[in-house]
Amino acid sequence: MTLLDYSKERSVAIKAVLSASKVCQSVFQHLVANETLTKDDKSPVTVADFSAQAIINTCLKEHFPADPIVGEEDSKDLQGDSGKVLREKVVSLTNGVLSESEQLGEQQILDAIDRGNYTGGAKGRHWALDPIDGTKGFLRGGQYAVCLALIVDGIVQVGVVGCPNLPVNYKEPEGERGTLFIAVRGQGAFQRKFSDEKEEAIQFADISSTAESTFCESVEAGHSSHGDAVEIAKLLGITRESVRMDSQAKYCSIARGDADIYLRLPTSKTYVEKIWDHASGNVLVTEAGGRVTDVNGKELDFSIGRTLEKNKGVIASKASIHDQVLKAVQQVLNK
Numbered sequence: 001m002t003l004l005d006y007s008k009e010r011s012v013a014i015k016a017v018l019s020a021s022k023v024c025q026s027v028f029q030h031l032v033a034n035e036t037l038t039k040d041d042k043s044p045v046t047v048a049d050f051s052a053q054a055i056i057n058t059c060l061k062e063h064f065p066a067d068p069i070v071g072e073e074d075s076k077d078l079q080g081d082s083g084k085v086l087r088e089k090v091v092s093l094t095n096g097v098l099s100e101s102e103q104l105g106e107q108q109i110l111d112a113i114d115r116g117n118y119t120g121g122a123k124g125r126h127w128a129l130d131p132i133d134g135t136k137g138f139l140r141g142g143q144y145a146v147c148l149a150l151i152v153d154g155i156v157q158v159g160v161v162g163c164p165n166l167p168v169n170y171k172e173p174e175g176e177r178g179t180l181f182i183a184v185r186g187q188g189a190f191q192r193k194f195s196d197e198k199e200e201a202i203q204f205a206d207i208s209s210t211a212e213s214t215f216c217e218s219v220e221a222g223h224s225s226h227g228d229a230v231e232i233a234k235l236l237g238i239t240r241e242s243v244r245m246d247s248q249a250k251y252c253s254i255a256r257g258d259a260d261i262y263l264r265l266p267t268s269k270t271y272v273e274k275i276w277d278h279a280s281g282n283v284l285v286t287e288a289g290g291r292v293t294d295v296n297g298k299e300l301d302f303s304i305g306r307t308l309e310k311n312k313g314v315i316a317s318k319a320s321i322h323d324q325v326l327k328a329v330q331q332v333l334n335k
């Protein structure tokens with residue numbers, strides 16, 4: 001087997017995620033009411049989600065023209081007369097970060113967004129992109145994340161997550177915000193400030209028992225059952241209050257030891273997880289000394305397509321306590 005170092009993929013992904021993150025930050029400061037809409041599944045999407053996807057897809061096309069992309073958004077809601085206001089805003093935001101020679105026309109920007117329409121699958125390489133993960137968090141001024149991952153033959157090899165609102169040091173919540181997380185399979189997990197290229201290695205907190213640990217779960221009770229988490233905490237002897245935040249910032253937080261256990265406990269029988277909500281976090285957690293499975297103990301299967309159809313829920317924790325966490329989860333869910 002040839003060993004690939006993915007150094008070009010790593011640096012292009014960092015550049016793409018940083019410029020998309022900056023657009024999100026600037027949109028938040030100027031977001032107005034008609035720049036958000038509700039998708040068919042009742043979830044929100046904003047001009048920032050579309051622009052971030054256009055920027056990242058444009059960057060990927062420049063450096064890896066043959067690579068397909070599984071991106072969350074598509075241009076449907078930007079088309080025609082009804083999409084005109086949003087479309088014009090997305091065009092100006094996107095061109096705002098591109099250099100003079102890179103400026104794109106309206107149709108090119110819609111096409112860039114729609115390069116994210118790949119079906120995914122088990123063969124070859126493709127990118128998974130969530131231009132804003134945690135759009136609800138973004139809108140409330142909380143945590144959100146720009147997430148980009150490279151999947152090769154069904155395995156996540158590279159993951160980059162930009163967290164514009166995450167403090168660089170969680171012990172200094174009022175300190176500098178804007179943290180970037182990077183992992184390449186087999187090469188460890190790292191974080192850096194948005195403002196400085198210097199990277200530092202990260203790893204899970206050094207806990208010896210689950211009683212010392214803290215859960216990290218969704219703000220939205222509809223995304224992960226808060227009630228089941230309370231029951232699981234009792235079984236694991238956990239007394240610390242759960243940390244709640246939106247987006248894959250949760251995976252980042254446990255990977256650097258701010259909290260310890262990521263829980264995504266199914267709230268419905270029918271919801272199917274999407275690969276872009278988990279791909280980057282998956283390699284990051286693994287490289288920081290953690291393990292990720294679904295609630296049945298199966299590894300997440302990124303080889304099926306755009307969704308994690310074969311999995312149910314997600315549990316991530318330090319590898320050494322994962323079996324114990326899983327057992328408690330199953331005890332509560334099988335009741």
Ligand SMILES: Nc1ncnc2c1ncn2[C@@H]1O[C@H](COP(=O)(O)O)[C@@H](OP(=O)(O)O)[C@H]1O
Binds near residue numbers: 137
């Ligand atoms: N019923 C449900 N159960 C689990 N996840 C859901 C869900 N409905 C939507 N989601 C996903 O939850 C993501 C946010 O997760 P979290 O709660 O960890 O912040 C959303 O990503 P987007 O915000 O990118 O749409 C969306 O894809």
Ligand SMILES: [Mg+2]
Binds near residue numbers: 045072
């Ligand atoms: Mg969404």
Ligand SMILES: [Mg+2]
Binds near residue numbers: 132133276277
């Ligand atoms: Mg998402």
Ligand SMILES: [Mg+2]
Binds near residue numbers: 049131133
């Ligand atoms: Mg999203």
